[in-house]
Amino acid sequence: MKLVLKFGGTSVSSTANIRHVAKLIHSLSKKHKIISVFSAISGVTDDLIRITNLIQKGNKDAANNLAKKIIKNHLRIANDFVKNPKIRKELLEKMEKDLSELEELLHGMLLLGEVTPRSSDYLISFGERLSINLVAFALRDLGAKAIALTGKDVGIVTDSNFGESKPLMDTTRLRVSDTIESLLKKKTLPVVGGFAGADQYGNITTFGRGGSDYTATIVASSIKADEVWLMSDVDGLMTTDPKIVKNAKVLKEVSYTEAMEMALFGAKYIHPRALEPLVSKKIPLRIRSTFNIENPGTLVTASPQPNTQKTVKCVSAIRHTGLIDVRGGSMVGVPGTAATIFSTLAKVGVNIMMISQSPSESSISFIVKKNDLDKAVNALEMSLLGKIIKKVEITVDVAIIALIGSGMRGIVGVASRVFAAVAKQGVNVVMIAQGSSELNLAFVVKDADCNSAVQALHDEFELTKIN
Ligand code: ASP
Ligand code: MG
Numbered sequence: 001m002k003l004v005l006k007f008g009g010t011s012v013s014s015t016a017n018i019r020h021v022a023k024l025i026h027s028l029s030k031k032h033k034i035i036s037v038f039s040a041i042s043g044v045t046d047d048l049i050r051i052t053n054l055i056q057k058g059n060k061d062a063a064n065n066l067a068k069k070i071i072k073n074h075l076r077i078a079n080d081f082v083k084n085p086k087i088r089k090e091l092l093e094k095m096e097k098d099l100s101e102l103e104e105l106l107h108g109m110l111l112l113g114e115v116t117p118r119s120s121d122y123l124i125s126f127g128e129r130l131s132i133n134l135v136a137f138a139l140r141d142l143g144a145k146a147i148a149l150t151g152k153d154v155g156i157v158t159d160s161n162f163g164e165s166k167p168l169m170d171t172t173r174l175r176v177s178d179t180i181e182s183l184l185k186k187k188t189l190p191v192v193g194g195f196a197g198a199d200q201y202g203n204i205t206t207f208g209r210g211g212s213d214y215t216a217t218i219v220a221s222s223i224k225a226d227e228v229w230l231m232s233d234v235d236g237l238m239t240t241d242p243k244i245v246k247n248a249k250v251l252k253e254v255s256y257t258e259a260m261e262m263a264l265f266g267a268k269y270i271h272p273r274a275l276e277p278l279v280s281k282k283i284p285l286r287i288r289s290t291f292n293i294e295n296p297g298t299l300v301t302a303s304p305q306p307n308t309q310k311t312v313k314c315v316s317a318i319r320h321t322g323l324i325d326v327r328g329g330s331m332v333g334v335p336g337t338a339a340t341i342f343s344t345l346a347k348v349g350v351n352i353m354m355i356s357q358s359p360s361e362s363s364i365s366f367i368v369k370k371n372d373l374d375k376a377v378n379a380l381e382m383s384l385l386g387k388i389i390k391k392v393e394i395t396v397d398v399a400i401i402a403l404i405g406s407g408m409r410g411i412v413g414v415a416s417r418v419f420a421a422v423a424k425q426g427v428n429v430v431m432i433a434q435g436s437s438e439l440n441l442a443f444v445v446k447d448a449d450c451n452s453a454v455q456a457l458h459d460e461f462e463l464t465k466i467n
Helices: 014-026 042-057 062-081 086-112 118-124 128-142 169-185 210-222 256-265 335-346 371-382 415-422 447-460
Strands: 001-005 031-040 144-148 189-193 196-199 205-207 227-232 254-255 283-287 298-301 314-327 352-357 364-371 391-404 431-434 440-446
Touching: 001 014, 001 210, 001 254, 014 031, 014 062, 031 169, 031 254, 042 062, 042 086, 042 118, 042 128, 042 210, 062 086, 086 118, 086 128, 118 128, 118 205, 118 227, 118 415, 128 144, 128 169, 128 189, 169 189, 169 210, 189 210, 189 256, 210 227, 210 314, 210 415, 256 283, 256 298, 256 314, 314 371, 314 447, 335 352, 335 371, 364 371, 371 391, 391 447, 415 440, 415 447
Parallel strands: 001 031, 001 227, 031 189, 144 189, 227 283, 254 298
Antiparallel strands: 196 205, 283 298, 314 364, 314 391, 352 364, 391 440, 431 440
């Protein structure tokens, strides 16, 4: 099989883990064609983003110190794990070459005291650029032929929307398949840096946080891979958070759309656009653990087996959010009220996670992240209070509970089971929303009630018996 394996940051954050992953790739490559995609070492992208913030604030010393920490850490690992002295020397040379480019870039950015979207992407792409060297040379140390390629090297061409670019798939497909196929012919293992590509002019662009997943699926779609495996430190998508319900189960099979819904809530975050490149080619995706390879993980496909199609597959919770309720008689029947409220919030950068409006139109409730609550309420009071809205009420610590499963569609009685189960626990439901796709039923409770509500629903839908 032709497999694209994507490894997250923890897979490269220690010498032991790098060796483990290299051995895994090496042994799989004896039976399959393996293309691996890597994230940056855990925390490195965060640090690089922090550096851009420090440059903007004119804090040169702190920016330099943080860069030094990143450099030191990579050199320490590079010095540490390669057994063959010749290969170690080559690795160090490659690292030093990349690191001096990083230093030069940093120097230029500090000199200007300026961060543009373009220079920011160039800088934050270095996490992956460095991590792939470590893996490629670890593979060589095991006797394999391997080459480190950035997204740009492998041929991923994107638009110039820095920080959130999208691939230009037709060009990308041609270039990526050319690069990869010719390497595979030479029995050389491509080790691809995730998260970044380059626009038509050769400027480095990134896909947004978690973008290495997207790289993996773009590559997979370009070379018509048989499967993509997202390797991380969890066994797969689960019926719920195992911290809340001890015997939560790993789901065997879910659909692309279910996976997308679950990934936004659950322990395994997936880049929001990562499944797009797979859908038209129906390439299956597996979510599985690097450290527990016996477990096949969760299979994500276009059409899961009928026997895995349960009504509800997953109960997930987003904890510690805030609820805002706005009221006012002058909101009734006035077109544009919701638009005004939401654009006021958008202007201050507040993301809204859930919305519901009563048909009387006299009240709109919505949920935001706890950290955004202050900003949101402030913006509403400053620009709208006393005008279109009369009253803003907030509830500080609430949790969104979402039930996910495409089997809910068109089934009568799901909602009544849900709310009866929750009521039995004496839990009060504060707000409800269901999209008309019926893939997701979400409601809000006090955060203190979250665990008992989740447990009750996990029991009600017998999710421990799901497989
Ligand atoms: N390193 C990038 C990030 O942390 C991309 C990724 O990990 O997928 O967001
Ligand atoms: Mg990451």
